[in-house]
Amino acid sequence: MLVAQTFVFSYLWAVGGNLTENYWDQFDTFVRTQFDDMGEAKLPAAGDLWSYYVDYEARRMDTWEKIVPAFKYNRDGSFFEMLVPTIDTVRFGYILDKLLSVRRSVLYTGGTGVGKSVIARGLLEGIADRQSYVPVFINFSAQTGSMRTQEMIESKLEKRRKNVLGKTLILSDGTAKKVESIKRKFCCRWSGKKEVLL
Structure with a gap:
C-alpha cells in the first residue's frame, strides 16, 4: 500500500507539479482515473490529492494541514x-x-x-x-x-x-528585470571623486 501511495504522490508532483492551481482539479480527476483500479493505493476520497502527502510513520496518506507548524512571531525580524x-x-x-x-x-x-x-x-x-x-x-x-x-x-x-x-547553487528570481524605461539620470557623489552619472 505504501509503495503504491508513494508512486501516486510522486506521479502527481512529477507530472502535474508545474500546473497552476486552476488546473489542479482536472489533473486530480485524471490521476484518480488512472489509478482507480489500483486498490492498494487507497487514495483518499475527501479533498483533492494535492492536499495529501505520504506519512511514512503512520503508513498512509495524510493532509498537509496536520503538519503545518505554529507561527512564531519574531519582533526583531523584518x-x-x-x-x-x-x-x-x-x-x-x-x-x-x-x-x-x-x-x-x-x-x-x-x-x-x-x-x-x-x-x-x-x-x-x-x-x-x-x-x-x-x-x-x-x-x-x-x-x-x-x-x-x-x-x-x-x-x-x-x-x-x-x-x-x-557547492549547491540555488537561484531565486532568474528573470531579466526591465531597465528603467523613463530616461532618468541618477547621480551620486563619491568622496574624493567627481560626480558620476549612473
Whole structure:
C-alpha cells in the first residue's frame, strides 16, 4: 500500500507539479482515473490529492494541514522576511527538501509578488538548520551585468580544482528585470571623486 501511495504522490508532483492551481482539479480527476483500479493505493476520497502527502510513520496518506507548524512571531525580524507557515509553504518545502536531498534541481514559478523568494529563503534556512549548510543569498538588479553576476556567484563557491568550482547553487528570481524605461539620470557623489552619472 505504501509503495503504491508513494508512486501516486510522486506521479502527481512529477507530472502535474508545474500546473497552476486552476488546473489542479482536472489533473486530480485524471490521476484518480488512472489509478482507480489500483486498490492498494487507497487514495483518499475527501479533498483533492494535492492536499495529501505520504506519512511514512503512520503508513498512509495524510493532509498537509496536520503538519503545518505554529507561527512564531519574531519582533526583531523584518516584516518582508517573515514566513507564515501555510499548507503551501509546508507542501513546497517538503518537495524542495526531498528533491535537494537527491540532488535534483527545483524551479518555483509564479506571478510577481506571490512570495516565491520569501518562501524559498525561509525553506532553505529551515533545511540548512537540519542539514548543516549555510545558504548564501545574492541580490540582482536590472543593472547587474554578466561579469558582475559571475564574480558574485564564483565568490560564494569553493575551488575544487583548477577550473572546477563546487557547492549547491540555488537561484531565486532568474528573470531579466526591465531597465528603467523613463530616461532618468541618477547621480551620486563619491568622496574624493567627481560626480558620476549612473
